[in-house]
Amino acid sequence: MSAAAPAVVRPLHPQPLEEKPLQGLFLEHRLDRRAAGGAPFIYTNFLASLDGRIAVEGADTGRLGVPRAIANDDDWRLFQELAAQAEVVAVSGQFLRPGADKPLAERVPLDARHPDLAPWRQAAGLSPQPALLVVSGRLDLDFDAIAAFDRPLYIATGDAAAGPARARAEQAGAEVWTCGAGARVDGGQLRAALGRGGFGSVYVVAGPQVLHTLMVADALDRLYLTQAHCLLGGRNYQALVEGDGLPSGACFELAELYYQAPRGQGLGQQFAVFDRRRAA
Ligand SMILES: NC(=O)c1ccc[n+]([C@@H]2O[C@H](COP(=O)([O-])OP(=O)(O)OC[C@H]3O[C@@H](n4cnc5c(N)ncnc54)[C@H](OP(=O)(O)O)[C@@H]3O)[C@@H](O)[C@H]2O)c1
Known part of the structure; x- marks a missing residue:
């Protein structure tokens, strides 16, 4: 397949099906x-390597960031x-x-x-x-x-914020x-505040501490996880969740799974959709 061909994925779960376009999935x-x-x-939503890295140290910057070896346009879409x-x-x-190189x-x-996404939003009302919502204790x-x-920009913080x-x-x-x-x-308080604010759909693009904050309070409904088919290794890295052990039962159910074969020089990857499994 040429790298310029439209991206396709093969649905594997809940039913194996013929390939379909990635766009719109x-x-x-x-x-x-x-x-x-x-x-x-x-x-x-997270993009991870097979060894579970969501952030690694950049060789040039020395800072943790999304691993360049696995970041790709199809996942970004x-x-x-x-x-x-x-x-x-x-x-x-x-x-x-402070100090970002681009405007917020x-x-x-x-x-x-x-x-195509702006008209999609407009049609959806x-x-x-x-x-934007910023989760911060330090407010630096x-x-x-x-x-x-x-x-509109909201900041969620604790009552001890300076x-x-x-x-x-x-x-x-x-x-x-x-x-x-x-x-x-x-x-839990964050979820309640979002409800009071009238927000119906909340997309969390933060990292392992915010995910831990949500999981401890049983406040996450769905996890999208792209797994790129490669190992990264390295000593300084981050995984999906950071914090104390989660209570047993912080489980998910696989709702959908798609496989994308390697394209051009790219990697193969799978896109999984996990729904939070809660006790009835
Ligand atoms: N591969 C991927 O899909 C993916 C996804 C997301 C992030 N990442 C990468 O992962 C790395 C970490 O991202 P991140 O720093 O955004 O993740 P994070 O670990 O979720 O966020 C850390 C910061 O969030 C605030 N925070 C988190 N939980 C809080 C709580 N309960 N109360 C108050 N403040 C809280 C704190 O901010 P203050 O210090 O301001 O208090 C803390 O320093 C980055 O390199 C990022 O690029 C990768």
């Missing part, structure tokens, strides 16, 4: 319509499709530290490389771009970037929510 999920009983539908269905996208405080609006979805944030941002930083965030135009005692955000 996750738009079919209509995550914007899944909220129920005043609670938002909260979903997240699906990432954007998930963002297209979100009323709000959640990032971590780490994402909004260019660092969060939707990007301009997928022009969603705002042109999702709002880029307040200038917040002030320059052209969409007063001056909180005031600066509000002056920059953010709405600050207290969602926990001390420095940490509680996932």
Whole structure:
């Protein structure tokens, strides 16, 4: 297959089927319509290597980031499709530290490389771009970037968040929510605040600490996991979840699984959709 041919995937579960286009695969999920009983539908997405790395140290930067060896356009397309269905996208405080090389609006979805997604949102009755939610205890944030941002921006923090930083965030135009005692955000309180805010679909694009925060509170509904078919190794890396052991029963059920064969010089990968399995 030529690398320029439209990307296809082979559905493996729940039923093995013929190949189908990758584009549109996750738009079919209509995550914007899944909220129920005043609670938002909260979903997240990770790209991992076979040895479970979601972030490795960049040889040139020395900083942890998405492994370049596995980042690819097809996974990014699906990432954007998930963002297209979100009323709000959640990032971590780490994402909004001062010193980023690009304006905030260019660092969060939707990007301009997928022009079909803006009309899709419009037809779905969603705002042109999702709002942004920042989860941070320290509030060591880029307040200038917040002030320059052209969409609604919310910050979830604990009740011990430093007063001056909180005031600066509000002056920059953010709405600050207290969602926990001390420095940490509680996932249950965060979910409740999102519900009170009227958000129906929440796409979490933060990393292992925010996922732990959600899992401890049983506040995650769906996990999208792309697994690229390669090992990365390395000593300084991050995996999906970081924090104390999770209570037994933090389990998921495989809802869908797709296989993508290697394209051109690229890697093979699989796209899995896991729904949170809760006790009846
Ligand atoms: N491969 C992938 O799919 C994927 C996906 C996501 C991220 N990543 C990568 O993983 C690495 C880590 O990402 P990340 O730093 O965004 O992940 P993270 O571990 O979820 O976020 C860490 C930061 O989030 C805030 N935070 C998390 N839980 C909190 C809580 N309960 N209460 C208060 N604040 C909380 C803290 O911010 P403050 O310090 O401001 O308090 C903390 O420093 C990055 O290199 C990123 O690129 C990869």
